[in-house]
Amino acid sequence: MTKHFMPRASLVALMAARPAGIVGSVRNDANPGKIEELLKEVKSELTRISDDVKKTAEQALQQSKDTGKATDEVKAKADELLATQTKLSDAQNKLTEKLEALETRNQDLEQKLASRRGGGDKEVKSFGEQVTGSDELKAFAKGGARGTLRISVNQAITSVDGSAGSLIWTQQEREIIGLPRRQMTIRNLIPAGRTTSNLIEYVRQLARTNNAAVVSEGAQKPESNYTYERADAPVRTIAHWVHVSRQAMDDAAQLQTEIDGELRYGLDYAEELEILKGDGTGEHLEGLVPAATAYSAPIAMTGETMIDVLRLALLQASLAEYPADGIVLHPSDWTRIELLKDGENRYLWANPRGTNAPGLWGRPLLETQAMDEDEFLVGAFRMAATIYDRMDAEVLISSEDRDNFIKNMLTVRAEKRLALAVKRPGALVTGDFGNVSG
Structure with missing residues (x-):
């Protein structure tokens, strides 16, 4: 098999082995920039594999015309390329869905933040919402997501709805507060x-x-x-x-x-x-x-x-x-x-x-x-x-x-x-x- 028909070992092997694991990893779930980068590489590799499948199919067709049948090597290479193409397609679909979900979540967060700036919503953010919406994460993803990122989360317990508000009970005074009474003398x-x-x-x-x-x-x-x-x-x-x-x-x-x-x-x-x-x-x-x-x-x-x-x-x-x-x-x-x-x-x-x-x-x-x-x-x-x-x-x-x-x-x-x-x-x-x- 020539080098022209061989997929890039690192990425194809990774896609073939654990495409679902890549898509569902916590690290990528919290890094939309990383998911976009990985999706771009998957699309590029899928395009190249599709071209290889096409060329292998043409090679098999030509061998069939010349000898009456395709060689076992060509058949094995075709099977490998088709399996890899299928896994890369699945990985692409899952990465696309995950990216769309992250974009929808970010839009919701932006709307909530805008509403809070207007004073209409006093909802308390969860840990995940604070992490995915932080400026530090955006800057980290834009810079290639290299190294380690530490994000401080302020999750103070307050008396508003969504935090400890529903746990606070009113205190009732049983004594009836009456009007003043004149002292009789x-x-x-x-x-x-x-x-x-x-x-x-x-x-x-x-x-x-x-x-x-x-x-x-x-x-x-x-x-x-x-x-x-x-x-x-x-x-x-x-x-x-x-x-x-x-x-x-x-x-x-x-x-x-x-x-x-x-x-x-x-x-x-x-x-x-x-x-x-x-x-x-x-x-x-x-x-x-x-x-x-x-x-x-x-x-x-x-x-x-x-x-x-x-x-x-x-x-x-x-x-x-x-x-x-x-x-x-x-x-x-x-x-x-x-x-x-x-x-x-x-x-x-x-x-x-x-x-x-x-x-x-x-x-x-x-x-x-x-x-x-x-x-x-x-x-x-x-x-x-x-x-x-x-x-x-x-x-x-x-x-x-x-x-x-x-x-x-x-x-x-x-x-x-x-x-x-x-x-x-x-x-x-x-x-x-x-x-x-x-």
């Missing part, structure tokens, strides 16, 4: 008792004429006079309700407790307003402020301040023989008093670093938004009035309300009953600061 000023009736009747003294005096022996004694009146304090009901579905009450275990607390708070809120400001009409209680004595300065002063007015109101109660035991103000008014300063910007009343409880002239001071701004109430609260509780706060749940049963609804009702008897109106003094300075 007025009831604590007044003594409380209980009653089993719906009306409190009592007698209070209106006037006292005291003519007690020293007398001589045998002389007529002086006569004194006292006037009384009968008064009453009816028991009033404070109530409200809310509609809740049976499903919500059954499925949310904390809901019943929350509703119970809200309804009770609503009763206390309304009660404080009634105790302080109830006008006594209709079903309202007669509150402390409407029943109190109007402020009238016992002594004349000029340039009165808020602190002066309060001291004069305390004096008015004391002169009525009811030494005051407390003061009630709106929080804004107490703040104005605390912020009073002298000519050198020193606080007159408050110490910003102190922790003293609110108070003036030795009496405790209560702040409540139930009082209006510029309004005050002072007096001997424990002598002035009494609260009579008929029924403590009660919360009931029922389905027997209108069409609750057929709608699977529940009515939650809260109510309390009490009476307020302002027995000594003179023990309370109320008024406003008007235009007095701080």
Whole structure:
């Protein structure tokens, strides 16, 4: 066999022995440039082998014409060339498919990168995607893929989708975050008792004429006079309700407790307003402020301040023989008093670093938004009035309300009953600061 008909030993032997191994190798899979180079060599060798097959076929044909048959050497050479041609064709097809797959993957990567630069896709790249799309690999393939290439892969675990995002569970707080609640203070000023009736009747003294005096022996004694009146304090009901579905009450275990607390708070809120400001009409209680004595300065002063007015109101109660035991103000008014300063910007009343409880002239001071701004109430609260509780706060749940049963609804009702008897109106003094300075 002449050298002209022999294939290149290195490449043909490699193709004949392991064409599938070449195409499927990991090294070539990660190096598109290397695959292109190998495919070019396979195509070139396939073209040459095809030419050799053609020439061998012509040689066999000529021998057949000359001698009547082809020689065994020509037949063997033809068989070898045809087998090599078949393997090279298979290798070419596989290399072409592999190269097309790599090109498609690179296009997908480029689209994803472009999308990420636009901020629309936050997909995390896999190891293979980062390797095949790296600039280092492209430069390595362009340079002939010689030597060793090291590529750093940044595969940090993050909270985005595609990484550890699906493993992160939200944390639920079971406590219901409610709205703020006002601190109730007025009831604590007044003594409380209980009653089993719906009306409190009592007698209070209106006037006292005291003519007690020293007398001589045998002389007529002086006569004194006292006037009384009968008064009453009816028991009033404070109530409200809310509609809740049976499903919500059954499925949310904390809901019943929350509703119970809200309804009770609503009763206390309304009660404080009634105790302080109830006008006594209709079903309202007669509150402390409407029943109190109007402020009238016992002594004349000029340039009165808020602190002066309060001291004069305390004096008015004391002169009525009811030494005051407390003061009630709106929080804004107490703040104005605390912020009073002298000519050198020193606080007159408050110490910003102190922790003293609110108070003036030795009496405790209560702040409540139930009082209006510029309004005050002072007096001997424990002598002035009494609260009579008929029924403590009660919360009931029922389905027997209108069409609750057929709608699977529940009515939650809260109510309390009490009476307020302002027995000594003179023990309370109320008024406003008007235009007095701080």
